[in-house]
Amino acid sequence: MGNRAPQKDENVAGLVPVLPSFQTTARIASREQYEQLYRESLDDPDSFWRRELAALRFRTPWVQACTQGFPVTRWFEGSRLNITESCLDVHVENEATRDKPALIWEAEPEDASGQAEQRTLTYAELHRDVCAFASGLATLNVRPGDRVVVYMGLVPEAVVAMLACARLGAIHSVVFGGFAADALRDRILDCGAKVVITQDGAWRRGQVLAMKATVDDAIASCPGVEHVVVFPRLGHVPVCELQSPRDHTWHDVIEGRDRSFDHHVAIVDAEHPLFLLYTSGSTGKPKGIVHTTAGYLAGTYLSTKYVFDLQPHDVFWCTADVGWITGHSYVVYGPLSNASTILLYEGALNAPDPGRVWRIIERHKVTIFYTAPTAIRSFVRTGDEWPQRADLTSLRLLGTVGEPINPDAWQWYFHTIGGSRCPIVDTWWQTETGSILLVSLPGAVPSKPGYAGLPFFGAEPAVVAASGAAPESSSGLLIFKRPWPSLARTIWGDADRFVAQYFHTVEGAYFTGDGASIDDDGYVRVIGRVDDVLNVSGHRIGTAEIESAVVSHGAVAEAAAVGRADELKGQAIVVFITLKIGQTGSDALKAELLARVSQEIGKFARPDTLIFTERLPKTRSGKIMRRFLKDIAAGRIPTGDRSTLEDKEALLALETTSMTRGSE
Secondary structure (H helix, E strand, C coil): CCCCCCCCCCHHHEEECCHHHHHHCCCCCCHHHHHHHHHHHCCHHHHHHHHCCCCCCCCEECCCCCCEECCCEEEEECCEEEEEHHHHHHCCCCCCCCEEEEEEEEEEEEHHHHHEEEEEEEEEHHHHHHHHHHHHHCCCCCCCCCCEEEECCCHHHHHHHHHHHHCCCCCEECCCCEHHHHHHHHHHHHCCCCEEECCCEEEEECEEHHHHHHHHHHHCHHHHEEEEEEEECCCCCCCCCCCCCCCHHHHHHHHCCCCCCCCCCEEEEEEEEEEEEECCCCCCCCCEEEHHHHHHHHHCCCCCCHHHHCCCCCEECCCCCCCCCHHHHHHHHHHHHHHCEEEEECCCCCCCCHHHHHHHHHHHHEEEECCCCHHHHHHHCCCCHHHHHCCCCCHHHEEEEECCCHHHHHHHHHHCCCCCCCCECCCCCCCCCCCCEEECCCCCCCCCCCCCEEEEECCCCEECCCCCCCCCCCCCEEEEECCCCCCCCCCCCHHHHHHHHCCCCCCCEEEEEEEECCCCCCCCEEEEEECCCECCCCCCHHHHHHHEEEECCEEEEEEEECCCCCCCCEEEEEEEEEHHHHHHHCCCHHHHHHHHHHHCHHHHHHCEEECCCCCCECCCCEECCHHHHHHHCCCCCCCCCCCCCHHHHHHHHHHHCCCCCCCC
């Protein structure tokens, strides 16, 4: 997040005032109220969090909010809880929310009349299904601390699977359904999963993804997997060639299981791991970010409540997949802990046509719409006619996530989609932060298109000079000076890497990896990544992962992946390739390399451009000079000191090479 290439300052628009019509009912309705709560969250965290978390269920109360600082952070120690009781049980026990819709699901395929399959689960029904599936997983010997991989599309059962694991105290690791078998295998092996939950297949852009077949390929090299549970989304489970006794259908697992409140509820410590979520790193090896129970619940609950100004009647649609942190925090745990109604949509926002997203909003009377700038830019490209065909008057709040939104797209979103009546919350956060840390609260402060905004409660950002040792600056590295509850605790199996990556750059602070600036009003503007992790359509992809996939082809000697600014995706992937002697670059070879990246990582990681070159610009020590490659990829003449180049002719040759587009 926060990974888009920098925009020029002159393109950043001015203040957009708080809308009086929204402010009258807002939970936080003035900057003074925001400032009072914010100062309390920093100066008296015990009182702040005790009051703000009163609606959540702790079986054993905590004594002190935060007991340690960076890098070993601990929150709400001494408390014991099960997160699903705050997401389900408390609402089922309340007559006002027991029969309230928790999940409204719509399938991708539409019939000739434009209708699609739909399902609704009330809080009572969702609780019933979670209890039944947890009971079934317990019969498969899933115990507290065990790791369970969830590899599914966006169906209600994916949410049920996550919550059932949490109810048992098992650690779920959701893997995005677009990942290929090799990437899935690596994640299963790294976390040591004993159970994989999947489905026979999923719909995406009118095509069927064979998910169970991908799982079979992945776990052929995973001897630790004892059970695979298959949900029959397409009704093709027999076609999946279930392997007995390893494989089980979803219905077999839940048939006749206990659906009571207390059966199989694991009451765990505050710092008990809730889930692992793998995100790309600059070393090429994906890292399993560990989030714990109480702190993560606190961050997602409170941010969902105030950032989106949740009201009882809201229908909340966050378009993220549950395979990413946004889906965890703002599709599942944040909205459910607030007793909100969540919309789930299985497929692509533009399937079968660019009007699908707007028909969904009209059909389900969505009030809060939270999506990525990449999607918004694609909406702009397809034109105003599509949203104008739908009734969008149910909307009252818009949000963006995944990368900064450029001011032009912000204005289009505000006027065309929001009808100039819906505030926009431009949110900054990361997989590692767990919940939103920078935002302009919609009823309290004006928005600034191009700026993420002000710090959320408990977060204390600063911008420091690139050396990390200088005092605070108006432009530099974005850091946070103190812990907040939903901060990740470690990297699974690699605590040293966690400390080195996030806490060594600036002593005594969390370094986000982003550059930023801060203005006189305290608004933070995130400029972009300062490492070699790319952000493509909101997906973080390590350059080393892409290079590894390309170099695995027998014709390739070396590869260097960089990003360039892209109006639609935020960043596009450009790969410079040197071939082995005797090999020749061709369209056929490009097709093979693109297919290999799709197979080993996923289609979302396919490079936009492949450039064959005889040599890569390197230093005398053999390091590839990526800053020059980034300039070339962007169509610029490389600038800067060339004195360390071993072969200046390699750079000169690249400067005159015309780039050839790869398939998208």
